[in-house]
Amino acid sequence: MTTARIPLLHRYANPAAFGRLSSQILPWTAGVSAILLGLGLYFGLFASPPDYQQGNTVRIMYVHVPAAIMSEVVYGLMAAAAAAGIIWKHALADLFVKAAAPLGAAFTFICLVAGSLWGKPMWGAWWVWDARLTSELVLFFLYLGYLALVDAFDDPQRGLRAGAILVLVGVVDLPIIKFSVDWWNTLHQPASLITMSGPKMDKSMLLPLFLMIGGFTTFFITVVLMRLESELLARRIRAWRTASGDE
Amino acid sequence: MNDFQTFFAMGGYGAYVWPAYGLTALAFIAMLGWTVTTLKARRREEQGLSAAGRARRGRREAKS
């Protein structure tokens, strides 16, 4: 441990210390998540009305929109963490990017499939090159690219750093991609009456939507904390294996 | 029973609404399940390795 490049090891980069901290937070986030998701499901599936135009398919919005929001928020968080990792060289920052990525990819996937299932009854096709769906698809590949890159290096630290740079380039390009896809979409398709963002929101629809958004967010926090501890442990395990190999 | 069937049919859109929710549920279960399984396995492995490491250090110190 003699080169200046070693990341500044904050107390919580120690998996045991991190585990103690997260075990205090986790029950709360998990509990709140379960409650919000449960209530969201109840209101989304039972206690809210079908839409005037779209009927019961509007209920798909209660999973599609939260997933869409999470897919973008998670990428933003990953970019912020990647920047923090490069600027302050904090081990937790780089590992957060890796911990969050599969979750963001999963949310993007949910958004795409739910969007497709919403699109079929509405627009008659399983896939439509709607601007939002197309951008989501590109975002999905940005996630996949990160996941593939970070695991493609024999040296994990190198992989984390390459991945961090990739995420930063991706986050700069993401608004450009969305702008270009939106622009391309208006160029090639007539304006549709029914948009993916749903009808004008009645209060009875806002409630399940916000409940589900809250549920998705707290679920993410819960799982990412666990994944972060898991990554820290993996790093510690590698260190142990290297040390015992030196014997 | 009829009430449930009506509810399940979702006004004819049941074939779309239920798979959407079902896939979401599956994805959540997969995210949570895979994370918890890996975490527990790694905790066990780390404990094993650090115990072995402490034992080795103990032997080395005993020898010197």
Added chain:
Amino acid sequence: MSAAFALFLHDLKLQFRHGSDLVAPLAFFVLAVLMVPLGVGPEPNLLARLAPGMLWITALLATLLALDRLFQRDFEDGTLDLLALSPMPLELTVLAKVAAHWVTTGLPFMVIAPILGVMLHLDGNSFLALEISLLIGTPVLSMIGAFGAAVTLGARRGGALLALLVLPLYVPILIFATSAIAAAGEGLSPRPHLLLLASFFAGGIVLVPFAAAAALRNALE
């Protein structure tokens, strides 16, 4: 500055020495475009509508073909280490290599593209827009591609990974280039689309060298 130019010339000479490196992307480009009428039928109106997209898609893919060797050779034989240690900033090295890559891929495309456009029944009004979009756009492809090559340097399966990383980033360029050409074909002005492409060029020239150099340093440490 002259060191960067020297590097640029040196890379070019290397490319021309290994002639096959030059021919492969070009041959791929021509063949891929020739596949289009074979795949969709020779009906002129259909080909004309597909032409801007097909020309640009094959330009994209052929650029990818030449990319993974951008840094690989220098990485393997230690030249890249020396370049990183030299007084010339690594960012400038990246620019020199991007320029050499473009001369051997983008520039030749600009030369054959009109011929292929004719074969695809591209609308007569579109040819100028085609050339300008290639002139502005293909350097951006080389720049973004160089970033991809830098960030996958030292990774396993770097070649396949490169395409996965770089293609999503290519989407805006593809969209604006093809709509410039299509707009010109319909008698509309391609200027707004081309100006947007130019802004990508300007942004890329400034930002990409830093991102690519950071990725190179990561691979070299």
